[in-house]
Amino acid sequence: MRLIAAVILFVTAAHAGLWGLLQQKQSAPDFTGMLPSVSYDPHEGTAHPDVDTVASPERIRADMKKLATMTRAIRLYSSTGGLEQVPPLAAEAGLKVTLGVWLDKNTIRNDSEIATAIKLARRNSNVIGIVVGNETLYRGELKPDELIDYIKRVKKSVTVPVTTGEIWNMWRDYPQLAPNVDYIAAHVLPYWEFFNSTQAVDQAVDRYQLLREKFPGKRIVIAEFGWPSQGYNRGISDPGPFQQAWVLRNFVTRAEAIGMDYNIVESIDVPWKYFEGGVGPYWGLLTAAREPKFAWTGPIVNPDYWKLATIALLVGVLLSLPILRLHRPTVLQAMVLAATAHGVGAWISTIFAYWNVHYFVWGSTFALTLGLTLLVPLILIAMARIEEIAAIAFGREPRRLLSRAKAARDRAAAPEGYCPKVSIHVPAYFEPVDMMKQTLDALARLDYPNFEVVVIINNTPDPAFWQPIQDHCRMLGERFKFINAEKVKGFKAGALRIAMERTAVDAEIIGIIDADYVVEPDWLKDLVPAFADPAVGLVQAPQEHRDEHLSLMHYIMNGEYAGFFDIGMVQRNEENAIIVHGTMCLIRRAAMDMAGGWSSDTICEDTDLGLAIQELGWQTHYTNTRYGQGLLPDTYEAFKKQRHRWAYGGFQIVKKHWRRFLPGKSRLTSDQKREFSLGWLNWLGAESLGVVVAILNLIWVPIVAFAGIAIPDKILTIPIIAAFVVSLAHFLILYRLRVPVRSWQMLGAMIAAMSVQWTVSRAVAQGLITEHLAFARTSKGGLSRMSIEFQAFWEAVIGALLLIGATILIVTNTLAITELYIFAAVLILESLPFLSAVAIALLEMSRINSFEFWRYTTVRTAELIGLRPVWVPELAAPGMQPAAITAAPKVAVPAAAKVAEKV
Incomplete structure (x- = not known):
């Protein structure tokens, strides 16, 4: 175990080293002077000066003191609605003020703004200019002549310089503005013009020179320049904290060198500016908490970098500790698991970083919280699958698996003459006669001296189905007991209870097989000796099928079944936590009696009984040796109905047994509880979660595509893609290592496994709202025919909608936002399970299904x-x-x- 601890320490050290290697450091010119001007907006809630609230005088006074350490002046965008208090408070801190006059189509408001600005300019000596209108022409609020009239009105009434604020190209396109202003106040914001951070400063200087050439002799002021610290890319425009620091430090250095007048937008982040898209709140030099975002000297670094690294490392170490509890893990196995734990730690650290630097309104908080809540089980499932990959690919060989060699050793070690009586129960309901005769003939050939067979036909009034079986049992001899029970309650469990009443009193072991199973002669001879250990309560053999040659669909279905029996069951057996699946099962009668026998309160009575036996502390064993072969479901409809019954019954078992997983409520070990919990989460949870997330994403598509807001961040979408990749690797790697099938059958099995996602999720949903559904028999043996109804209608609808949603996102993503492309990729991946169902339903209907x-x-x-x-x-x-x-x-x-x- 010291070696494993050393592996965990090594991976932790490597993780820490990666943080050190990947730490971003950028060099930029130092700036030690004072900024000439920054924009300031004390509004708290909206962008409209009439309905918005303004910060309290105490907050504004504190802001002025803070800004006085970094700038000589501030620029406002309005003069009413509470902003009248800013100039005198700025004067207290020694700051100059450029007033703003907000203009729109409301002439009454405009007159009020102008009158107030004139009063403020006359009464406050620190007012150094007035900007009449902010991008008024760009927003289409006024015509050029109307704007010029407003400018002239203000100029006549004040002695300070008067101008208007417009994007640089508006000054170029409306040169008539220039003679009517005292200076040109041009906005140059490279982010909005699809320039990246490395081009931003050159673009701003180029536009400054363009305006100087266009209006020689006129004072040119870059009245807005800035770069956002967070948000989504706009084409090649790349917002970010490092980019903001680099752009601004380079810009002010260049501007000072050429004597440019400028104003930085903006001083403090404005969290409510989501109407400007994802970048709206993040233009400030200071955070909303009034903390500097970057230093103006020295290398550009993330000041919280090592705090985030510490979080990642601590979480990684914490998630690595369970490795120490594994039974003799190998070095490679431990290394994979530790690396996975630290990968999850890095993701959690990224979430902390995102939460720390972003602002949330109610809607975005709800969306992020919901997304992360849904991702937690997804991450747990991915970790469980990676653990299984590590155990099978790099771990030791299974130690508890009952192989033929181990069965021979058990037989040799058993007491001499150990041959307990076995009572084999064969329940049947409207089963094909010839099929059942094959089953009974195979039982008659068993190479075991002490057994009986109890055949119970239940709720099958048609003599054509039971009379030949009764005759056949008579022909096979006294070992075969036949029961024809009508009006049996409790489905299959009810029939098995009747079989128990007719079981020989000296039978110590109960065997269960389905009516379609042809067993091998050495089934009992090989497996019964395991019961010589008095702690063993149950031995389970896998299901196998003999009719995969019927069609291509049957071929891939059989491959899908094989994965469960050759992968999952083998691994669960290592922790004495197998899932009992009825057929090919041997149960100690004493264990069955202690567990209460067959129960009808779930429709998966076999799994229910098996778990009850394990809860009592009995040992269970599993063999992956095929001791019998049954029949596959006749149709895809029958395949889905069977999976629905298993999922619904599984959910019933969760509801029935969850209290037994509480401390001290059963004799289950912590490893058994973990295996069952992760198994339920991996099967029932993963499928249901996939459908829920897909539907939520569908609802989100029009909001993202047409409203331009709430684009899912990469911390929500990339984990979905990563989980899909893990699931794909889990399937392919483990099938290649454990399941003896050909590549084509393996790929078909993967499609079959994905195709039941909707079916399982429906079963879970029905389990949430109903207590009991009728037992649905799986049609086998050719009695049922393919339905005329298309068996994947709803899957086709949802899959098509997901593909349409992805197409809409891609087509409408004119700004080439990376997160939108990732979101579209997620929708495409989420469509695959639904489209898999469509593919199999179409395959069943087509000629290519025939060999x-x-x-x-x-x-x-x-x-x-x-x-x-x-x-x-x-x-x-x-x-x-x-x-x-x-x-x-x-x-x-x-x-x-x-x-x-x-x-």
């Missing part, structure tokens, strides 16, 4: 490219057969077709 189609296509391709002669009936010699049914030369064929050929 015969692939055989014929393979042969025809060989004929077309000349690898075999073409069979022509008119020219065929006697005894020749069509190409489709003769042996063809070796050609590449789909794996599915290869399997079909073997069958």
